[in-house]
Amino acid sequence: MIRFEQVSVRYDDAAEPAVAGVDLTVPEGELCLLVGPSGVGKSTLLGAVSGLVPHFTGGVLHGRVTVAGRDTRTHKPRELADVVGTVGQDPLSHFVTDTVEDELAYGMESLGLAPATMRRRVEETLDLLGLAELRDRPIATLSGGQQQRVAIGSVLTVHPKVLVLDEPTSALDPGAAEEVLAVLQRLVHDLGTTVLMAEHRLERVVQYADQVILLPAPGASPMMGAPADIMAVSAVHPPVVALGRLAGWSPLPLSVRDARRKAGPLRERLAGRTPPVAGGVAGRVTAGVAAGVAAAAGPVAVLDRLSVRRGRTEALRQVSLTVRPGETVALMGRNGAGKSTLLSALVGLHPPSSGTVTVGGIVPSRTKPGELIRQVGLVPQEPGDLLYADTVAGECAAADQDAHAAPGTCRAMVTELLPGVHDATHPRDLSEGQRLALALSVVLAARPPLLLLDEPTRGLDYAAKGRLVSQLRVLAADGHAIVLATHDVELAAELAHRVVILADGEVVADGPTAEVVVSSPAFAPQVSKILAPLPWLTVPQVARALEESS
Numbered sequence: 001m002i003r004f005e006q007v008s009v010r011y012d013d014a015a016e017p018a019v020a021g022v023d024l025t026v027p028e029g030e031l032c033l034l035v036g037p038s039g040v041g042k043s044t045l046l047g048a049v050s051g052l053v054p055h056f057t058g059g060v061l062h063g064r065v066t067v068a069g070r071d072t073r074t075h076k077p078r079e080l081a082d083v084v085g086t087v088g089q090d091p092l093s094h095f096v097t098d099t100v101e102d103e104l105a106y107g108m109e110s111l112g113l114a115p116a117t118m119r120r121r122v123e124e125t126l127d128l129l130g131l132a133e134l135r136d137r138p139i140a141t142l143s144g145g146q147q148q149r150v151a152i153g154s155v156l157t158v159h160p161k162v163l164v165l166d167e168p169t170s171a172l173d174p175g176a177a178e179e180v181l182a183v184l185q186r187l188v189h190d191l192g193t194t195v196l197m198a199e200h201r202l203e204r205v206v207q208y209a210d211q212v213i214l215l216p217a218p219g220a221s222p223m224m225g226a227p228a229d230i231m232a233v234s235a236v237h238p239p240v241v242a243l244g245r246l247a248g249w250s251p252l253p254l255s256v257r258d259a260r261r262k263a264g265p266l267r268e269r270l271a272g273r274t275p276p277v278a279g280g281v282a283g284r285v286t287a288g289v290a291a292g293v294a295a296a297a298g299p300v301a302v303l304d305r306l307s308v309r310r311g312r313t314e315a316l317r318q319v320s321l322t323v324r325p326g327e328t329v330a331l332m333g334r335n336g337a338g339k340s341t342l343l344s345a346l347v348g349l350h351p352p353s354s355g356t357v358t359v360g361g362i363v364p365s366r367t368k369p370g371e372l373i374r375q376v377g378l379v380p381q382e383p384g385d386l387l388y389a390d391t392v393a394g395e396c397a398a399a400d401q402d403a404h405a406a407p408g409t410c411r412a413m414v415t416e417l418l419p420g421v422h423d424a425t426h427p428r429d430l431s432e433g434q435r436l437a438l439a440l441s442v443v444l445a446a447r448p449p450l451l452l453l454d455e456p457t458r459g460l461d462y463a464a465k466g467r468l469v470s471q472l473r474v475l476a477a478d479g480h481a482i483v484l485a486t487h488d489v490e491l492a493a494e495l496a497h498r499v500v501i502l503a504d505g506e507v508v509a510d511g512p513t514a515e516v517v518v519s520s521p522a523f524a525p526q527v528s529k530i531l532a533p534l535p536w537l538t539v540p541q542v543a544r545a546l547e548e549s550s
Contacts, residue, residue, distance in 0.1 A: 001162060001194040002026035002049055007063035009044050009053055011429070018044040021221035022063070024213065028161075029192040031184060031208060033199065033227070035236050036215030037461045038418070039431045042198040045215070046164050049196060050086045051077040068161050082111060085155025089167045089459070091147045092139075100142075100150050101126075101135045107158045118157075125153045129183055144335035145176025149183060156187070163187065165197040169204050170458045171381070173334045173487045174522045177204050184208070200461050203238035203490060203526050206231065207255035228252050236461050239490055239526040242539045246546070259530045266542075269549065270534055275514075275541040299324050300450045300481040301346055301376075306355035308341055308505075315341040317505040318355070323450065323481045328472065330496035330513070331485040332523050337502040339485035340381065343452045346483070347378045359450055373402070377448040381455050383439030384427070392430075393423035395442060403446035413441035417467050431459065440468070444475070451475065453484040457491050469495050493517060493525040493537040513537070 007022040019041035026032045034042050047053035051072045054061045065072045068083045088094060097103045104125055108118045126132040129149045134142065139150060148168055155163065163184075169177035185208055187193040199205050206212070212230040214223045223230060228251050231241045240259050244252040247266050253259040301323040308316040316338045323329055331339040344350045345357050348364030357364060360375040367375075380386070389395040396410035403409070414421060417437040427435055436459055443451065451472075457465050465488075472482055472495060486492060492499055492513060499516040501509040501523070509516050514535050517523045528537050536542055 001028040001068060002196065003064075003066045004045075004048075005064040005066075007045075007048060007061065007065055009041070009048060009059055009061050011057070011059035014059075016219050018059070018218070019048075019215070019222075020219045024222065024224045026194060026196055026211070026213075028194050029188060030210035031188045031195045031197065032211045032213060033197055033202075033205060033209035034213045034215070035199070035202060035206075035230075035234065036222075037217070037236060038200075038459065038464050039420075039434055040215040040218050040220075042215060043166055043431065046086075046166055046196065046198055048072060049162065049164050050084045051075060051080045052086070081107070081160075082158050083160055084162045084164060085152075085158065085160035086164045087148070087151045087155060087166070087168060089170055091151035094151055094154070095139050095147075098138055098140075099135075100131060100137050100139060103139060103150055103154045104131075104157050107154055111158060113158075121157045121159070125157050128156070128186070129153045130179075143176060144172050145179045148172060148176070148180050152180070152183060160193075162194045162196065165195065165199075167199050167201075167459065168197065169199060169201055171335075171455060171487070174204075174489065176335055177201075177487075181205060181208060200236075200457075200459065201488070202236065202462075203240065206238055206241075207258075227254055235463065238462075239539050240530065243527060243530060243542065246539060246543055256526055256529045259526075263530050267531055267534055270531065270536065270542065270545060273545050273549070275536050275545065300327075301357075301359045301483075303342075303345070304356045306342075306345060306357055307353050308338075308345055308350045309353045310341065310350065314353075315350075315505050316345065319502075319505070319507055321500065321507070321510075323483055325449070325479040325481055326476050327498060328476050328482040328496045329484070330492040330499045331483065331502060332487070332489075332492060332499055333502035333508075335487075338505040339502055340454050341505075342502070343378060343454055343483065343485055346450070346452055347376055348372060373446055373448065375448055376450040376452060377443035377446055378452040379436070379440050379443050379454065379456060381458065383436040386439045386442055387427040387435065390426055391423060392421055392425050392427065392438060395427060395438060396445075399442040399445040405445045405447075410441050410445040413444050413471070414438055416471060417441060418464065434459075436460065437464065437468070444471075447475075447480070449480060451480055451482045453482070453486075455486055455488075456484055457486065457488045465491065489517065489523050489525050490538075492523070493528070494540075499523070 003025050004022040008017045008020040010017040036042055044053055048065045049067055055076050095103055097106050104122045105118050126135055168180055184195055188195055206227055209227045212227045214230050214234050231237050232252055241252055249262045299322045303319055303321040306316055306319045333339055341350055346359055351365035387395055389398055399410040400407050418434050476482055496513050499513050500507060518528050525537055527539060
């Protein structure tokens, strides 16, 4: 269905090609998963299938890409629209109408289909994706999972043979992600749709893939094969695979269910042992307080019965929360639960409708930005909102100047989080994960006592996530408080020592990570599910225990 013949893509002024030596075939009616580290060219490869590369992005494409027999060099994206449907990371950026039904019909209107055909296909798509009850709803009022299903439906109504998706679950809570993945499986199994999908959250999707394409490094030739075979050699792999490698299981399990069937002996070896405190930070926080981490200075932030209204919606209701120096708090909950609003309240973007917010003894909504930046820094979901210079070097220099930091401070953080990014690179030419790392470095240049991160691992591969975790642990050990809103249950298990779960703007759980996530199947990490009822959360915890017992 999709054929790559010695495909290479080089963008203007780039020293090396974004992808090179791609020669493979994606079979019809299969779900093919594209994996690899951030910046290796996954989005470029997806764009070559839809014709966006090079017709829209520029650059030079060598070789040949054909989709259902059509050559993307001679067919522009519009001429491929009836064959290839594309859904990006952010569905809101693709919507052109206001309501669900209008959005489903828009693509067919663009192709000039007959009204009777359009009506029938809209009804079929509403039923297929479980959207019938939402047909008249404004798209802006839908949850993240519902919006992603509408985005998929808007391209399905034209009956494409190929569906291309770029990280479709990256911004979704676990429940919404399962909804979207169930839809994709139905398309593959029932309709024979060919799905090519790039995704960093492999713990969510790898068990559903028929084939995996691995891009090991920028410009390197890809590998393609069965998921278990590729995961056995891939540096990018989910916790279930890492645990399987550690335990020596063969074949490697790809799902929690398969791993649990093999985990009996491992559970016996771990029985009676106590894992270290979740997150790796909490233990150091306790020791650090004794060593001088400023507990005596009082809390970094206090929310007292905070309520916030956004339009007619009460986004937060009577939320009370205290964050102390050196503490890492993960905010979790469904899309729309109020996590981002809480972070925004801490930087003064949303003043309270009732209750109070204080950060470092000041009221954020009444404080000038120049003073506030020295107390609290926010990395938003869209990192590009913080970036305005023409080069990475320019962003770093401006960040050091704004933060009154030593020259090179921001650049050193970029190098640590994403080695190999050149000074002259324009931020818009970075991948989603690379832009996030740059924005994080910009905020960290001021080393604020309170650091806020909204979905910080969106677009990051496991290696980049590991570097981020290491950096945040160092900050927490130095006494910085960290609050992160995340759907990444593996990040919460690895980093946070406290989890707060929000639902409909209210706090429904607040406690140590191990207690909160283990009691919630939706937010439990893979290792917890595999080794239950034992209280282990992460592969490094298990590895340390096995080393100590050997």
